[in-house]
Amino acid sequence: MNKQKVLNLLGLATRARKIISGEDLTIQAIRSNKAQVVLLASDAGKNTQKKVKDKCSYYNVPVFDCYTAEELTNAIGKPRMVIGILDKGFASRIEELISG
Template sequence: MNNQKVLNLLGLAMRARKIVSGEDLTVQAIRSNQAEVVFLAKDAGKNTQKKIKNKCIFYNIPVFDCFTAEEITQAIGKPRMVLGILDKGFASRIEELISG
């Protein structure tokens, strides 16, 4: 997996306004089936991880916890633990890069 390319794509998606960030907004996007892919910081709290992962499993949305909060913050320019990608194009490209 090419971490830097994925992080660059997150930055691009952010600038294109195709990202929803923050726990509450991401959960809303998951519930309304708008989120294509969810990123969860691997150093997020246990409750946050459990809540987000369970929601993603229930709604059948891929969730990745391959980055720290620091890396996510650097990529999108905002301090965040959780974010969702709303665009199919960005989501499929990111999934390609992550799965190798």
């Protein structure tokens, strides 16, 4: 898995306005089938992790928790624990890079 490539891609997606960040907004995006992939901070609280993972599994959205909050924050320039990727292209590329 190429961590830095994914973080760079996340920065690009942010500039292209193809992400949604923050727990509540991301969960809304999952519910409305807009989120293609969700990135969850590995150091997010237990409740946040459970809530997001449960939503993702119910709505069949891939979720990855291989990044810390700090890494996600640096990638998008905002302190966030949960990030949803809205664009299919970015989402499939990120999934590809993480899954190897």
